[in-house]
Amino acid sequence: xxxxxxxxxxIYLQVADQIEEAIFxxxxxxxxxxxxxxxxxxxxxxxxxxxxxxxxxxxxxxxxEKRRGVGMFxxxxxxxxxVEKRRDQFYTDYxxxxxSEAKKLHIxxxxxxxxxxRGFSAS
Amino acid sequence: MSTKLxxxxxxxxxxxxxxxxxxxxAVIAIFIxxxxxxxxxxxxxxxxxxxxxxxxxxxxxxxxxFIFLYDSLTYDNFKLFIQNGxxxxxxxxxxxxxxxxxxVIGELFAAFYRYAISAPIWGISAHAALMKTPYxxxxxxxxxxxxxxxxxxxLFTIIFFIATGITGMAIGGGLALxxxxxxxxxxxxxxxxxxxxxxxxxxxxADKQVHYDFTWLANLLKFLIxxxxxxxxxxxxxxxxxxxITMLIGGAIMAAIAYGFNQLLKVKN
Amino acid sequence: MSxxxxxxxxxxxxxxxxxxxxxxxxxxxxxxxxxxNGAGKSTLLNIISNRIRPTHGTVxxxxxxxxDNDHTLGKIYLMSEVxxxxxxxxxxxxxxxxxxxxxxxxxxxxxxxxxAFGLDINARFGKLSTGYRSIFKLIxxxxxxxxxxxxxxxxxxxxxxxxxxxYQELIETYSDQPRTFVISTHLIEEIAxxxxxxxxxxxxxxxVNGEVPDILAKSYTISxxxxxxxxxxxxxxxxxxxxLGGITAxxxxxxLENDRPIPDTVKVDHLDLQKLFVILTNTKEEATAYVN
Numbered sequence: 001x002x003x004x005x006x007x008x009x010x011i012y013l014q015v016a017d018q019i020e021e022a023i024f025x026x027x028x029x030x031x032x033x034x035x036x037x038x039x040x041x042x043x044x045x046x047x048x049x050x051x052x053x054x055x056x057x058x059x060x061x062x063x064x065e066k067r068r069g070v071g072m073f074x075x076x077x078x079x080x081x082x083v084e085k086r087r088d089q090f091y092t093d094y095x096x097x098x099x100s101e102a103k104k105l106h107i108x109x110x111x112x113x114x115x116x117x118r119g120f121s122a123s
Numbered sequence: 124m125s126t127k128l129x130x131x132x133x134x135x136x137x138x139x140x141x142x143x144x145x146x147x148x149a150v151i152a153i154f155i156x157x158x159x160x161x162x163x164x165x166x167x168x169x170x171x172x173x174x175x176x177x178x179x180x181x182x183x184x185x186x187x188x189f190i191f192l193y194d195s196l197t198y199d200n201f202k203l204f205i206q207n208g209x210x211x212x213x214x215x216x217x218x219x220x221x222x223x224x225x226x227v228i229g230e231l232f233a234a235f236y237r238y239a240i241s242a243p244i245w246g247i248s249a250h251a252a253l254m255k256t257p258y259x260x261x262x263x264x265x266x267x268x269x270x271x272x273x274x275x276x277x278l279f280t281i282i283f284f285i286a287t288g289i290t291g292m293a294i295g296g297g298l299a300l301x302x303x304x305x306x307x308x309x310x311x312x313x314x315x316x317x318x319x320x321x322x323x324x325x326x327x328x329a330d331k332q333v334h335y336d337f338t339w340l341a342n343l344l345k346f347l348i349x350x351x352x353x354x355x356x357x358x359x360x361x362x363x364x365x366x367x368i369t370m371l372i373g374g375a376i377m378a379a380i381a382y383g384f385n386q387l388l389k390v391k392n
Numbered sequence: 393m394s395x396x397x398x399x400x401x402x403x404x405x406x407x408x409x410x411x412x413x414x415x416x417x418x419x420x421x422x423x424x425x426x427x428x429n430g431a432g433k434s435t436l437l438n439i440i441s442n443r444i445r446p447t448h449g450t451v452x453x454x455x456x457x458x459x460d461n462d463h464t465l466g467k468i469y470l471m472s473e474v475x476x477x478x479x480x481x482x483x484x485x486x487x488x489x490x491x492x493x494x495x496x497x498x499x500x501x502x503x504x505x506x507x508a509f510g511l512d513i514n515a516r517f518g519k520l521s522t523g524y525r526s527i528f529k530l531i532x533x534x535x536x537x538x539x540x541x542x543x544x545x546x547x548x549x550x551x552x553x554x555x556x557x558x559y560q561e562l563i564e565t566y567s568d569q570p571r572t573f574v575i576s577t578h579l580i581e582e583i584a585x586x587x588x589x590x591x592x593x594x595x596x597x598x599x600v601n602g603e604v605p606d607i608l609a610k611s612y613t614i615s616x617x618x619x620x621x622x623x624x625x626x627x628x629x630x631x632x633x634x635x636l637g638g639i640t641a642x643x644x645x646x647x648l649e650n651d652r653p654i655p656d657t658v659k660v661d662h663l664d665l666q667k668l669f670v671i672l673t674n675t676k677e678e679a680t681a682y683v684n
Contacts, residue, residue, distance in 0.1 A: 008662035
C-alpha cells in the first residue's frame with residue numbers, strides 16, 4: 001500500500017482505493033484479516049477516523065467485513081466483485097480518455113485499433 | 124484539605140526540608156570543619172574548642188533567614204505548578220501551610236538544641252538559656268515558671284517565623300511580577316531608600332531644632348514590642364501578647380498582599 | 393463536554409495579539425493550530441492553560457472556568473517551548489513530581505517511550521539538548537491522565553526518525569485511549585493527514601476553522617491561459633495567484649460556480665493544506681514576490 005499525498009483526492013477515498021487495489025491484486029487474500037485501522041493510521045500518519053471512514057466505504061461495498069473484537073476481514077468473492085465493478089468503469093475510466101487523447105494526436109480509429117492489437121500481442 | 128493542596132504542600136515541604144538539611148550541613152561545614160582545619164593548619168589546635176563551637180550555634184537565625192528566602196522564591200515554583208495543572212490559589216495556600224510546618228519543625232529543633240545541647244555544654248539553666256535569646260525581653264512575663272515562659276517563647280518564635288515567611292512571600296511575589304531589570308532596580312533602590320529614611324528619622328529625633336516630631340512613631344514602636352505602659356520597663360517583663368498579635372495581623376496583611384501578587388503571576392515571554 | 397474559548401482578546405503594551413477569538417475544542421479529536429511566527433499561537437495556548445490572563449474573554453471546560461481552577465487545569469496539559477521544569481532536577485524525579493501533582497502517570501508507557509527514544513532518565517533537565525527536552529516533554533504529555541493535550545511545536549529539534557516515532561506513538565496512544573490533542577507546528581505536511589480539524593491563526597484572528605476534508609474540498613487551483621482563468625474565476629473568492637510563463641494559476645477558497653462551464657484549456661485541482669496555508673497567510677509583499 002502507498003499513498004500519493006500530492007493527490008487532490010480526499011484521503012479517506014485514497015485509503016479505500018488502496019485497500020481495494022490490494023484486494024484486487026490479492027495482496028489481501030479473501031477470508032483473511034487486513035491491517036487494523038491503527039496499523040494503517042500509524043504507518044501513514046493518517047487520522048484513525050479518516051482510515052475508518054475509508055474502510056467503511058469498503059464495508060458498504062461488501063468487500064470487507066468487521067468481526068467484533070478481531071478486526072476487518074476480506075469477504076469471500078470480494079475480488080470478483082472488484083473485477084466486475086472495474087469492468088463496468090473501464091469504458092469511462094480508460095476508453096473515453098484514450099479516444100480523446102488519440103483525437104488530439106490525430107490518430108484515426110483504424111490506427112488506434114492497430115495499436116491496441118499491438119499492445120495485446122506484445123504482452 | 125483538597126487533594127491538590129495536599130500534594131502541592133507535600134512537594135514544597137519535601138523540597139524545603141531537603142534544602143533546610145543542606146543549609147544545616149553547610150553551616151556545620153562553615154562553622155566547625157573550616158575553623159577546625161584552620162586551627163590544625165595554623166597549629167593553634169588548643170584554641171579550638173569543639174563543644175563551645177557546637178554550643179554556640181544559634182539555629183533560630185538560620186531558620187528565620189531560610190524561611191524568608193525560600194518563601195520569597197516564587198516564579199520557578201509557579202512555572203512548575205501551572206505546568207502541572209495547579210492553580211495560583213493552591214500554590215499560595217500550599218506555601219502558607221508549608222511555611223507553618225517548617226516554622227514549627229524548625230523552632231522545635233532549635234529549642235531542643237538550645238535546651239538539650241547548648242545549655243548543658245555552657246553549664247547554665249534552661250532559664251538562663253532562654254534569657255540568652257532575643258525573647259529575653261519577655262522571658263519573665265509569666266513569672267517564675269520557666270517552662271511556661273519557654274512554651275510561650277516557642278509560640279512567639281513560631282509566629283515570628285510564619286510572619287517572616289509570609290512577608291518573604293509578599294516580597295517575592297511582587298518581585299516575580301517584574302522583569303529581570305525591574306527586579307535588580309528594586310533590590311538596589313529599596314534598601315538605599317530605607318537606610319536613608321531610617322537615618323532621617325534618627326537624625327530628626329536627635330536634633331530638636333527640626334520640628335518633625337517622631338515621638339508618636341517611637342511610642343508606637345514601644346507599644347508594638349510590648350513595652351510596659353505603667354510598670355518600670357525591665358527587660359524580661361515586657362508583654363509578648365501585643366507583639367504576637369501585631370505579628371499575626373501583619374502576617375495576615377502580608378498574606379493578603381501575597382495572594383494579590385500571586386493572582387497576577389503569569390508565564391513570561 | 394468541550395473547551396470553549398469565548399471573546400478572547402489579548403493586547404500587550406497597546407499591541408493587539410488576539411482579537412475577539414472564539415473556538416471550541418471537542419473531546420477525542422485531533423486538532424491542528426496553524427499560524428506563522430508571531431501569529432499568537434503560543435499566546436492562545438497560554439491563555440487556554442491559564443498561564444497568562446487574557447485582556448478580555450473567558451475559557452471554560454465543560455462550562456467550568458479554567459481560571460485559577462485546579463479541577464479544570466488538572467484535565468489539560470500544555471507542552472510548550474518555554475521551559476517550565478527546574479533545570480537541576482533529574483528526568484526520573486520530574487516524572488515522579490508529575491505523577492504526584494497530576495495524581496497519575498502512565499509509568500509503563502513512559503518506560504517504553506524512554507527506551508524507544510533513548511532518553512537518559514538520570515540526566516538533569518537543564519543538561520538535555522533541545523531535541524531531548526522536546527522528547528522529555530512529549531513523554532510527559534503522552535503519559536499524564538488528562539482529557540486535553542496541547543502540543544506547541546512538539547517536534548522541535550527532533551530528527552526525522554524521532555519525528556516518525558512520535559507520530560506513531562501519538563496515534564497509538566490516541567487509539568488506545570482517545571483524548572483531544574491540539575498540535576501547533578510549522579511542519580504542516582507532517583500532520584496534514586493526522587488532524588481532523590484545523591484552525592489557522594493570522595492577523596490576530598482565526599481565518600480558517602473547520603474539518604480538514606471540508607476545508608480542502610473548497611480550496612482550488614484554477615490554472616491555464618490568463619484570460620480563460622480570469623473569465624472562469626470572476627467573482628469567486630480568489631486568495632492568491634501565480635504566473636509561470638503563459639500559465640496563470642488562481643487560488644480559490646470557497647465554492648465554485650457550478651453552472652459555469654470549465655473551458656478545456658483550464659484545469660481545476662484541489663490544494664493541499666500546506667499550500668493553502670501559505671496562500672492564506674502570505675503578506676502582500678510575499679505574494680507579489682512570486683509574480684514575475
